[in-house]
Amino acid sequence: xxxxxxxxxxxxxxxxxxxxxxxxxxxxxxxxxxxxxxxxxxxxxxxxxxxxxxxxxxxxxxxxxxxxxxxxxxxxxxxxxxxxxxxxxxxxxxxxxxxxxxxxxxxxxxxxxx
Amino acid sequence: xxxxxxxxxxxxxxxxxxxxxxxxxxxxxxxxxxxxxxxxxxxxxxxxxxxxxxxxxxxxxxxxxxxxxxxxxxxxxxxxxxxxxxxxxxxxxxxxxxxxxxxxxxxxxxx
Numbered sequence: 001x002x003x004x005x006x007x008x009x010x011x012x013x014x015x016x017x018x019x020x021x022x023x024x025x026x027x028x029x030x031x032x033x034x035x036x037x038x039x040x041x042x043x044x045x046x047x048x049x050x051x052x053x054x055x056x057x058x059x060x061x062x063x064x065x066x067x068x069x070x071x072x073x074x075x076x077x078x079x080x081x082x083x084x085x086x087x088x089x090x091x092x093x094x095x096x097x098x099x100x101x102x103x104x105x106x107x108x109x110x111x112x113x114x
Numbered sequence: 115x116x117x118x119x120x121x122x123x124x125x126x127x128x129x130x131x132x133x134x135x136x137x138x139x140x141x142x143x144x145x146x147x148x149x150x151x152x153x154x155x156x157x158x159x160x161x162x163x164x165x166x167x168x169x170x171x172x173x174x175x176x177x178x179x180x181x182x183x184x185x186x187x188x189x190x191x192x193x194x195x196x197x198x199x200x201x202x203x204x205x206x207x208x209x210x211x212x213x214x215x216x217x218x219x220x221x222x223x224x225x
Contacts, residue, residue: 034213044157044205044216089157100145101170102207102214106156 002027006090006105013080013112021075021108023064023090031092033057033066033073034102038087047075047088082112116140118217120206126223127196135191135220139208146189147214148181152202160204163189196224 007022025031035047035057048057053068062077073090090105119138127133139146148160159173163183174180178196183189193200201224207214 036216043218044207046213046215049213100164100209101159101162102147103159104149104157 002094002103004090004092004103004105007108010109015082015112015114016079019077019080021088023073025071025092027092027094029094031094034091035064035075036089080112082114085110085112118206118208118215120217120220124221128225130195132194133196135204137189137206140215143208143210145209146183147207148191149205150202198224200224
């Protein structure tokens with residue numbers, strides 16, 4: 001079956017540091033890949049997505065590239081801010097048979113200290 | 115426009131009671147999902163509705179859990195004879211040809 005494995009947290013960084021949160025996946029088809037973010041006290045929201053190999057999703061300074069050869073979708077940001085503190089979830093959606101069910105990783109809690 | 119809404123936002127119940135959780139998806143979204151988020155855990159898929167197709171119930175943890183979606187819109191998740199391990203945040207999401215939009219969740223506490 002499909003699965004997502006992401007870097008275990010928590011991750012603590014200083015403001016302006018470089019961020020990488022690793023995510024790898026297992027899927028039998030050609031999934032779409034997503035990063036969702038959950039800010040403290042808020043609901044899950046889509047951060048970025050990529051729908052095919054070599055696509056790069058980007059939003060709010062975050063980027064992730066769909067790497068089919070390494071089955072990875074690592075999240076990166078060049079200079080993090082305190083406001084980026086949140087829990088980040090990697091997810092995939094396998095479109096076979098019209099089923100777009102999302103499979104999530106366990107989440108990575110990120111804390112940015114000033 | 116309005117996002118996904120869920121009610122109640124919090125529910126405290128006694129072990130053995132039945133509960134109903136409601137989800138109002140974004141108008142026009144054909145797909146609706148229920149997930150569960152337990153403390154310190156990831157998101158656990160429960161059930162998925164897509165248009166008029168038979169729902170994917172593969173994530174429901176036991177036969178105490180059921181869900182329905184009336185008229186292709188509002189959905190109700192029912193948990194019968196609640197147990198303490200059912201305590202979690204229950205999240206609903208809807209989508210149309212792409213990424214999901216999540217509701218704020220219902221925090222269920224079973225005493």
